[in-house]
Amino acid sequence: MRSPVTSDSALAELACPKCDARLAPSVVTQLCACGSPLLARYDLERAAATLTRQAVRERPDDLWRFHELLPVHDRAHRVSLGERATPTLPVPRAGAAVGISRLCVKDESLLPTGSFKARGAAVGVSKASELGVAAFAMPTNGNAGSAWSAYGRRAGIEAFIAMPKGAPPIHRIECALTGAHVTLVEGVISDAAAVVAGWVRERGLFDASTLKEPYRIEGKKTLGFEIAEQFAWDPPEVIVYPTGGGVGLIGIVKALDELARLGLIGERLPRLVAVQAAGCAPIVRAWQAGLRESTFWEGARTIAFGLTVPKAIGDFLVLDALYRSGGCAVAVDDAAILAAQAALARDDGVLTCPEGAATFAAASELRRSGWIRDGDRVLLINTGAARNTTLVPLRSA
């Protein structure tokens, strides 16, 4: 690893948002001793010396454009499958149909392996490589497994992946093709997580589960960086995010907070909307009750498989972001998700996964209720490709 002086990164320390512990980020780290996720903190003064709007504009628009605020010191450790900034597509006809005149979709399906999980994998695997990790384990609902397996293989890191039997078959195939050790588990992602916890305990594997290491979320921050830049440093009024583990939402807020402290954007946060499925809505239930944490959702079931997360480890960070930003949490049912998927495709030619489509269903509802106001710029996050899902056969095509 290079010395900090020549490093690409202004990474300074790891901090615990619960007990306020501080750790040096020089070795492999998992959770805080208190059980909370750890978050990366940066030397913003150092970052400010080189991270300007002009500098960003002149850099390649890959995920490393804001590299001072990413954790990898030596760019030789960057692992790439060709990931780039994803487009923000206006969807004027779908927007007009529900009374939102300034509606866009950020289309994450154009990332390698077809989903936003490539962001966490690109940065998380790169950092794991820099720290000398040889093998990792993780549970997944599918997209993260495909992404981490592919990036891991590219870095020469061995992958052990547990996924529910009900996950879209494409993911187990992609994981197997890229040489991961895949175990299919009865139940939902929390059951897969229990299997992974056993591996970690017994075999000493690096635990790459959501928020159980501090760098995957740093990759998700690139979503926030891109939003800031694509909206000309004036983020939209509303961002609607399909929330399973919620790391993307936390990452967006962390990115915007850091940019605001650097003076690259203003202090105003977009109002963040966490969308869940009616069949698995622990964050919505907690938000409606004004709570700071969620409770386990029994019998989770929805066609938006990525939203089948009964209890997210980062739930307190998601809820905090909703309260801080004046956001909200909304549940939509499977019928509304399918109708929204059809509407975006039919009206504007934009194909979304069910999780991404859920954001349009939620936005329609929030517009009807008046929560989304006239003139609000509303950004939907389509987290992956339509084809990253279990396909519902058409009766007649």
Next chain:
Amino acid sequence: MRSPVTSDSALAELACPKCDARLAPSVVTQLCACGSPLLARYDLERAAATLTRQAVRERPDDLWRFHELLPVHDRAHRVSLGERATPTLPVPRAGAAVGISRLCVKDESLLPTGSFKARGAAVGVSKASELGVAAFAMPTNGNAGSAWSAYGRRAGIEAFIAMPKGAPPIHRIECALTGAHVTLVEGVISDAAAVVAGWVRERGLFDASTLKEPYRIEGKKTLGFEIAEQFAWDPPEVIVYPTGGGVGLIGIVKALDELARLGLIGERLPRLVAVQAAGCAPIVRAWQAGLRESTFWEGARTIAFGLTVPKAIGDFLVLDALYRSGGCAVAVDDAAILAAQAALARDDGVLTCPEGAATFAAASELRRSGWIRDGDRVLLINTGAARNTTLVPLRSA
């Protein structure tokens, strides 16, 4: 349409490569009266005035970077789903395993709808929009249907699509979601083409079939433009292309020819390799016999569904490109394709569709035979996402 003086395009005329007829490109045009495809010709002197290496570098790296050599006059007609230049990924471990030290994959799976067909659709639909087309018809093995249906819908153009029943189900679903009228046909793409020909005859629909209108291939040229730029204006020695209809290969050659005439690259063409499946190899059979056209391949069948094209309308252009460039044509069997797909994924983390994987199988064989030489830079074209295919269920994952 703007006057030529302020146009983005140096489009001058349509020319017939068989009978040498010339047509003005100002109205909707299909085949030449002689039955041959028509090809666009540009005023290269006019193009040269603004199309320089420096100018290209400073433009957004979308598909319109070389807009002088694309047919759309008014950028208001450009139809976009966020398409960008695709990455050229080194695959050093897979290369070393077969003795090719400088092996790369151009990964077209990162385009909208997950395949290279987005190129033809983005430019073809934009030009159709500029010419006032209201509805089109086309046969497809799947990828082109998804792409044209999505881009068509974005432009508000109605799509009538015929596809073989055996095409990967994801495509009929995506076409239906984006509002296309989809008809499933018994047989292969030539049977679907017969259905489309009936629609065109009876209903007067615009025929967007491969090479039956002159602009889809212009979109495919962007593949050649990107190769030239990504290889620092010195294209690789060998390009290996999975050849169904072969329009991508023709497009690459047309692009490199135009760039050479503008002095942006040298005269040397890469040696072009047309890869087909052992179960459908009409171009290979024709090339082996030294013929200028292929004959219909009976009983076409391969897991690389996109290669199931028994007789390509542009076969004479593909064969001409092979002879001119000192290239060749190679058939690989399904077992070799699956082994190649697994090797690229396992060795370098790169997921390919079966058609894309076929190029690696062919390159391995050409290296063993000595046709690929020490030090040759070899570029494989992965035409689409692994998931754009009918999935073979794993026995145990």
